[in-house]
Amino acid sequence: MTELWVAAALTFAASAHCLGMCGGLMVTVAARGKRPGALRDFLLLQLGKGTTYAFLGALAGLFGATVTASATFVWSTRALTVLAALALAGVGVTLLGLRSGTVSAWGGSLAPLWARLFGPLLQARPTGFPLVIGLAMGFFPCPLVYAGLAAAAVTSSPGLGALTLAGVALGSIPALALASAATNFAARSERSAWRNLVTRAAGALLIVMAAVTLSRAMPGGHDHHAGAPPAASAPAMDHSAHQHH
Amino acid sequence: MDTLAPALAVEVSRTAERPRVARLCAHCSLPVTGGSDAAPDVELYCCGGCALARRITGGLAGDSAAAGMLMAVGLGAFFSMNVMMLSFVLYTGGHEADRLAGEAWVRWALLGLATPSVILLGAPFVSRGLRGGRRLLLDTDVLIVLGVGAAYLISAWSVFAGRGPLYLDTACGILLFMTIGRYLEAATRARTTDALGRLARSMPTEAWRIASFGEERVTIDRLEASDLVRVRPGERLPVDGVIREGEASVSEAEITGESTPVHRRPGDTVSAGTLNLDGALVVEVLRRGADTTLARIVRIVEEARLGRYPLAALVDRVSAKFVPMILLVAAATLAYWTLTLSPGAGVLNALCVLLIACPCAIGIATPLAAVAASGRAASSGILVRAGETFERLAKAERVCFDKTGTLTNGEPRVTAFILAAADDEDARVLSLAAALERSSEHPVARAIVRYAANRGVMPADVTGFRAVPGRGASAFAHGLELRLGTAAFAGVPPAAETPGATSVYVSLDGRLLGRFELQDTPRLSAAPAVRELGALGLPSEILSGDNPAAVSTVAAGLGGIRGSGGLTPEEKVARLAAGADRGDAVIMVGDGINDAPALSRAAVGVTLEGGTDLARELADVTILGGDLTRLPWLIRLSRATLRVARWNLFWAFFYNLAGVSLAVSGRLHPLFGALAMIVSSLVVVLNSQRLSRLPLAGNEARHD
Numbered sequence A: 001m002t003e004l005w006v007a008a009a010l011t012f013a014a015s016a017h018c019l020g021m022c023g024g025l026m027v028t029v030a031a032r033g034k035r036p037g038a039l040r041d042f043l044l045l046q047l048g049k050g051t052t053y054a055f056l057g058a059l060a061g062l063f064g065a066t067v068t069a070s071a072t073f074v075w076s077t078r079a080l081t082v083l084a085a086l087a088l089a090g091v092g093v094t095l096l097g098l099r100s101g102t103v104s105a106w107g108g109s110l111a112p113l114w115a116r117l118f119g120p121l122l123q124a125r126p127t128g129f130p131l132v133i134g135l136a137m138g139f140f141p142c143p144l145v146y147a148g149l150a151a152a153a154v155t156s157s158p159g160l161g162a163l164t165l166a167g168v169a170l171g172s173i174p175a176l177a178l179a180s181a182a183t184n185f186a187a188r189s190e191r192s193a194w195r196n197l198v199t200r201a202a203g204a205l206l207i208v209m210a211a212v213t214l215s216r217a218m219p220g221g222h223d224h225h226a227g228a229p230p231a232a233s234a235p236a237m238d239h240s241a242h243q244h245h
Numbered sequence B: 001m002d003t004l005a006p007a008l009a010v011e012v013s014r015t016a017e018r019p020r021v022a023r024l025c026a027h028c029s030l031p032v033t034g035g036s037d038a039a040p041d042v043e044l045y046c047c048g049g050c051a052l053a054r055r056i057t058g059g060l061a062g063d064s065a066a067a068g069m070l071m072a073v074g075l076g077a078f079f080s081m082n083v084m085m086l087s088f089v090l091y092t093g094g095h096e097a098d099r100l101a102g103e104a105w106v107r108w109a110l111l112g113l114a115t116p117s118v119i120l121l122g123a124p125f126v127s128r129g130l131r132g133g134r135r136l137l138l139d140t141d142v143l144i145v146l147g148v149g150a151a152y153l154i155s156a157w158s159v160f161a162g163r164g165p166l167y168l169d170t171a172c173g174i175l176l177f178m179t180i181g182r183y184l185e186a187a188t189r190a191r192t193t194d195a196l197g198r199l200a201r202s203m204p205t206e207a208w209r210i211a212s213f214g215e216e217r218v219t220i221d222r223l224e225a226s227d228l229v230r231v232r233p234g235e236r237l238p239v240d241g242v243i244r245e246g247e248a249s250v251s252e253a254e255i256t257g258e259s260t261p262v263h264r265r266p267g268d269t270v271s272a273g274t275l276n277l278d279g280a281l282v283v284e285v286l287r288r289g290a291d292t293t294l295a296r297i298v299r300i301v302e303e304a305r306l307g308r309y310p311l312a313a314l315v316d317r318v319s320a321k322f323v324p325m326i327l328l329v330a331a332a333t334l335a336y337w338t339l340t341l342s343p344g345a346g347v348l349n350a351l352c353v354l355l356i357a358c359p360c361a362i363g364i365a366t367p368l369a370a371v372a373a374s375g376r377a378a379s380s381g382i383l384v385r386a387g388e389t390f391e392r393l394a395k396a397e398r399v400c401f402d403k404t405g406t407l408t409n410g411e412p413r414v415t416a417f418i419l420a421a422a423d424d425e426d427a428r429v430l431s432l433a434a435a436l437e438r439s440s441e442h443p444v445a446r447a448i449v450r451y452a453a454n455r456g457v458m459p460a461d462v463t464g465f466r467a468v469p470g471r472g473a474s475a476f477a478h479g480l481e482l483r484l485g486t487a488a489f490a491g492v493p494p495a496a497e498t499p500g501a502t503s504v505y506v507s508l509d510g511r512l513l514g515r516f517e518l519q520d521t522p523r524l525s526a527a528p529a530v531r532e533l534g535a536l537g538l539p540s541e542i543l544s545g546d547n548p549a550a551v552s553t554v555a556a557g558l559g560g561i562r563g564s565g566g567l568t569p570e571e572k573v574a575r576l577a578a579g580a581d582r583g584d585a586v587i588m589v590g591d592g593i594n595d596a597p598a599l600s601r602a603a604v605g606v607t608l609e610g611g612t613d614l615a616r617e618l619a620d621v622t623i624l625g626g627d628l629t630r631l632p633w634l635i636r637l638s639r640a641t642l643r644v645a646r647w648n649l650f651w652a653f654f655y656n657l658a659g660v661s662l663a664v665s666g667r668l669h670p671l672f673g674a675l676a677m678i679v680s681s682l683v684v685v686l687n688s689q690r691l692s693r694l695p696l697a698g699n700e701a702r703h704d
Helices: A002-014 A016-029 A038-069 A073-096 A102-124 A129-137 A143-155 A158-181 A185-189 A193-217 A230-241 B048-056 B063-091 B094-102 B104-134 B140-161 B168-192 B195-201 B293-306 B312-340 B343-357 B360-379 B387-395 B403-407 B426-437 B443-454 B526-535 B548-558 B569-581 B596-601 B630-664 B670-692
Strands: B021-024 B031-033 B206-211 B214-219 B228-231 B240-245 B248-251 B262-264 B281-287 B382-384 B398-401 B408-419 B463-468 B472-477 B480-485 B502-508 B511-522 B540-543 B561-564 B586-590 B604-609 B621-624
Touching: A002 A143, A002 A158, A002 A193, A038 A073, A038 A129, A038 A143, A038 A158, A038 B063, A073 A143, A073 A193, A102 A129, A102 B063, A129 B063, A143 A158, A143 A193, A158 B063, B021 B293, B048 B063, B048 B104, B048 B168, B063 B094, B063 B104, B063 B168, B104 B140, B104 B168, B140 B168, B140 B343, B168 B360, B168 B670, B293 B360, B293 B382, B293 B387, B312 B343, B312 B360, B312 B630, B343 B630, B343 B670, B360 B382, B360 B387, B360 B630, B360 B670, B382 B387, B382 B630, B387 B604, B387 B630, B398 B403, B398 B569, B403 B408, B403 B548, B408 B426, B408 B443, B426 B443, B426 B472, B426 B480, B426 B502, B426 B511, B443 B502, B443 B511, B511 B548, B526 B540, B526 B548, B526 B630, B540 B548, B540 B569, B548 B561, B569 B586, B569 B596, B586 B596, B596 B604, B621 B630, B630 B670
Parallel strands: B398 B540, B398 B586, B540 B561, B586 B604, B604 B621
Antiparallel strands: B021 B031, B206 B214, B206 B228, B228 B281, B240 B281, B248 B262, B382 B621, B408 B511, B463 B472, B472 B480, B480 B502, B502 B511
């Protein structure tokens, strides 16, 4: 469960970012004044988003397990760890504001597709619709999710990967709850100085994480990760590949 | 993507004939098989993806229906993702996972999560599969229902029995991937085939009718012939008609593909769907709704999609053997793995064979390329009657042109005006000639009137007009007799003429005032077209009934083209037939009336149309607006189309063979089989989309 809490804490630290990206959507879906059911809708949305996150995390973990289980696992594990460290560092640099553009451009090009796909749901608002919206939202490009997926791959376990991403979902909830409770909050905080400061701090934290991850990939570095000792995961993957035949 | 093209829906009978194709998919405009028995107002879809996409993106169903469908798919996805996530954890094993997998509640939880997912996501497949099954059509939906059903039932039995394999993640995953994959494919495919929709959408549905009490807004179907409608600047023309009042620049890009606007005056005809850029017009209705030129264009392009497609013969030949073979392979796989390992493994591997071998990609490989190309051609003002035509255009080796009206404008134009007396004024003689010819409908008269008008000369006043057929016309100006016509009629001695030109003389009381020389001039687009065709490796030739001298004049003027004159229509056909016997694929370009036999004898017949009136029977290809340089553009498009179609087909077969071998050997999990299948169809769709990105004719970067 360590993965869950670490990821939740990190995401919480960086969740000022969530206000800009997802805060507006929270308001659209869940917060309509003091409407009854607003809390239920908010929770459904988080459940949907969390499910997608955890699913992606499980996939990343499965990928990590497959890589570690391959014949040259020492080197492939090392390569995986280095890649994950680079991904973490990349996200950290983005949050620091040193690199910009790519992520938001992606989101922009998705907007028309999003409107076309989910317009009917947002208009008709059938019971339980925030769950589906949340499910789709989970696939939105998000640097925090990328960081989470990198970490999930390193766990080399679907279960731990899912927990890591569940942590990301959990960590973003307070900020998003704040956004949907105070409609104007997101808009005001958009420009606020503290938001920049907090986001940058989270970026710096991620870069430290990246350094720690990288040190594990170095020769002589030791894997102090609880989740997946390579020796155990190799036969495990073997089991999965032949489960059906 | 399942019952798309005839080639892939296999009748379980011994005849491998293509079922009759009669309708187009309401979402992506590809042909739908077996749609001929459906009521005309029922929208048909070629696959579940299109049905889903159409409902979600606001086709016929209202918001609530679309929302309901989204909810069903969304909830199905929610449950599926949980099932898969839990299953992944169990797969990786280790102490914890093995302990979990042994727990009964975990198995029941998996079944509990999977059941709603299978119901929600599987329902559309079941209903489509039942329909296919009733017609004994073995399409993907039937296969998916059988395979997923078996996987689900075996797993459910294991849960109840407390032991045995679980394939719930496979069942849910296949349904989820297929649903999302089909939706994605349908959405992308609709973009590839949408050119037609753009044409149809440019048609207004209402018009301002001028009535005795003013103007009223009426729907198009309430208009009748000879009604007057007002069209304001910036509005699209609602009907085909004749301008009665006003002048305007009209953009006819939707009809002719020509982006430069043309100036239209009272008396000119205009087409529905074209754009009035800058003038207030009063238009008399000639045709409306389904009778308009634009509606006809849309219909022709639609009909073309129902015909055969490039490489159809090859696809037919291979598919006739391919599908029964795959069924045998799947049956053998089922038997082998059941006997050697377990029934579960048998079902899974056989399912994987069927999923991988689903001929979706093969089915859309060539139609999609042709449909994308025909849409692109229609946007450039070129109507291609059948998808197969692209193949013949791409393989053509020679181009034959008729002369009059094809390489030339078909109407004489004044090429020179020579005054008899050097001190006389151009304008005075021109205004007299124009006054005389204004009352005549003869092509020569029209040419002279236009010549005078272009120079800003107003016709003088004349009285007592009289036409003498075949010779000329006369009238009186200020009491003097004015004559215009042959030298003999005008009563003057003939002058030395430029070769190939016709002279017309003007005289006043027997005294020569001046002489017009008229010639049928080559179209401006003729020379560049011949040059570009040559660059594409297609030599050009003139086949004309006109006298050999006139033909060689035109040929010399154009350059790079051989000329044969004095041919009867029968001789033209004989020439083409001789070429065809030698194995030459010849494109014949001519007018639809005199050259009809030659056009039908050629590998591809091409006609030119004025662009505002599609009255004639159509050849294989009709170029609206009469720009000959569209022909080389069309050749390039056709060659690209054939390349894309071949590549699509190669990919589809290659992928199938590779995938089937993996599946038979039990090395491919059905989930990856489903994913691979979607990817292969998407590859075909995206590859065909390259055709939609080719520059439109006239918008290409010119080399010269």
